Amino acid sequence: MNIRKRVAVIGAGITLYRRRLKESGKELSFYAANMALESAGMSRNEIDSVVMGTAPDAFDGIHMKSENLLDGAGATQKPYTHVYVGGGTGVFAPIGGWWHIASGMHDTCLVVCEEKMSPCFPHPQTAFRSIWDPIISRPLNPNLVWIFALEMHRYMKVHGIPKEHIAQVAVKNKGNALDHPSAQLAAKITVDDVLNSEIMVYPVNRLDISPPSDGAAALILASEDVARKYTDAPVWLDGVGWSLDSAYWTNRDLYFPQYVAKAAKMAYKMAKINDPPQEVSFAEPYDPFTYKELHHMEGLLLAEKGQAPKLTVEGVTARDGDLPICPSGGLLGVGNPIAAAGLMKCCEAFWQLRDEAGKRQVPKAETGVCQAWGDLMQVGTVCVFKRDS
Amino acid sequence: MSKDMKELPGTPVSGKELKSDKIITFEWRPNAKYAWSAGIAYGRYLDELKEGRIIGRRCSRCKRIIVPPRMFCEQCFVATDEWVYCKDTGTVNTFSLSYLDADANRIKEPILVAVIDIDGASPGVGILHLLGNVDPKKIDVGMKVKAVWKPPEEREGAVTDILYWEPMED
Numbered sequence A: 001m002n003i004r005k006r007v008a009v010i011g012a013g014i015t016l017y018r019r020r021l022k023e024s025g026k027e028l029s030f031y032a033a034n035m036a037l038e039s040a041g042m043s044r045n046e047i048d049s050v051v052m053g054t055a056p057d058a059f060d061g062i063h064m065k066s067e068n069l070l071d072g073a074g075a076t077q078k079p080y081t082h083v084y085v086g087g088g089t090g091v092f093a094p095i096g097g098w099w100h101i102a103s104g105m106h107d108t109c110l111v112v113c114e115e116k117m118s119p120c121f122p123h124p125q126t127a128f129r130s131i132w133d134p135i136i137s138r139p140l141n142p143n144l145v146w147i148f149a150l151e152m153h154r155y156m157k158v159h160g161i162p163k164e165h166i167a168q169v170a171v172k173n174k175g176n177a178l179d180h181p182s183a184q185l186a187a188k189i190t191v192d193d194v195l196n197s198e199i200m201v202y203p204v205n206r207l208d209i210s211p212p213s214d215g216a217a218a219l220i221l222a223s224e225d226v227a228r229k230y231t232d233a234p235v236w237l238d239g240v241g242w243s244l245d246s247a248y249w250t251n252r253d254l255y256f257p258q259y260v261a262k263a264a265k266m267a268y269k270m271a272k273i274n275d276p277p278q279e280v281s282f283a284e285p286y287d288p289f290t291y292k293e294l295h296h297m298e299g300l301l302l303a304e305k306g307q308a309p310k311l312t313v314e315g316v317t318a319r320d321g322d323l324p325i326c327p328s329g330g331l332l333g334v335g336n337p338i339a340a341a342g343l344m345k346c347c348e349a350f351w352q353l354r355d356e357a358g359k360r361q362v363p364k365a366e367t368g369v370c371q372a373w374g375d376l377m378q379v380g381t382v383c384v385f386k387r388d389s
Numbered sequence B: 001m002s003k004d005m006k007e008l009p010g011t012p013v014s015g016k017e018l019k020s021d022k023i024i025t026f027e028w029r030p031n032a033k034y035a036w037s038a039g040i041a042y043g044r045y046l047d048e049l050k051e052g053r054i055i056g057r058r059c060s061r062c063k064r065i066i067v068p069p070r071m072f073c074e075q076c077f078v079a080t081d082e083w084v085y086c087k088d089t090g091t092v093n094t095f096s097l098s099y100l101d102a103d104a105n106r107i108k109e110p111i112l113v114a115v116i117d118i119d120g121a122s123p124g125v126g127i128l129h130l131l132g133n134v135d136p137k138k139i140d141v142g143m144k145v146k147a148v149w150k151p152p153e154e155r156e157g158a159v160t161d162i163l164y165w166e167p168m169e170d
């Protein structure tokens, strides 16, 4: 592999995450981007290129909405790229930024992710109806939660996993989110609260699901030599990986996300990580549903197949455990403005690896892995971040 | 965020406030319609459903028989080369009980949703469909099921020509 430049993260920004925010998408993009620039000590004219990540246009009801958001993302009259792989977008956008810099094409790149799910009513779920194949799926009137419930159930059945173990993820993440200033659904809850919450699509209960949200986040990437001019504490984006599996999702076994494993292996190889559970200090796998955190830990090779629930129950994945998972509070706690939710995870890695995470700080954080997932259960996007040493 | 960051940008509003005159909003509902060609493979698949049969395609390279059928094998990336009839029986691969309709409205009686591996197709090759005529508590992964078809005169060449799948008598 011919990587011309090592890529650093030198700034990050984020807005509040809420069910509805009064600010427009452009305004949210501006606030997050501007905060990231300020934290890096930069102005917009020091940015060579901009990558925007934003998920289904149908939520905002603005087709090609990245053009609509451009000015708020600081991209006026700059090389500007919109990347989009559904829910996987938030961790794909920094990969898009990485291409610009690792290739040697640019020295700095501003990565912005925005989502407003609130314009679509009565419920943003309606917008998801248009993602289904119109011939073989849509006539069945599917709800998007169906496929997650089907995947979750397959995962539980293959390994014999009790629901109580999965519910522990909601308890942990909503608890972790109590220390995140953006958080929408931070709460102290119990496993029983999850099990007794309304059944949405069995085996998914209400507290197993992350909420619809509005919000934005941003990161500043820079080449190694340029990064050193701005900061003594760059965080390195040393591994990137992504993979998409077949859209014929009823023809593959849903118990294990092969595509996440492929993406993770690609990123680990680049970052020279040989033994992920030993070498990764914390991870932010995508957790729009409780079981997804566990499923993705296994896809990220941080747990043996079927073992992630056990690690969670034993406290290994707590913020003070041996392998903290979603110290931010994740999508379950902080919220799920789709693309911005994935980038929130990368912001968390940046803050953790600079000892700037405050009460959320994981001790001895050296290497963090962020991952997102989406489309029809088929995309895995992975970034490996390392502390400067 | 440095750890000293206290206030973040963003002004939360409730659903009620959003629709009140305190906040200016603009509404629009698209009036667009679409007509999709089913294509070659799904076209034949739907024609056969109308006749009460499930058809797949065989890839001579990997020997898989795949349903829903496609004119190419996405794994070998060659054209598939043979139509193969499958059975209208199968096995529940996974299932769920949906208390939400397509617009996320709550419903009382759950929709019984399943991935059904089709007999006569390759192992693990299934379709998304519905279960019926069964006590939800008795559904399980591995259960053998059989298609319940609409009467021939009511079929229209759609996946809904199968009403649902019910447990097989053993």
Ligand SMILES: [Zn+2]
Pocket (backbone or CB within 6 Å): B059, B060, B061, B062, B063, B064, B073, B074, B075, B076, B077
């Ligand atoms: Zn083949």
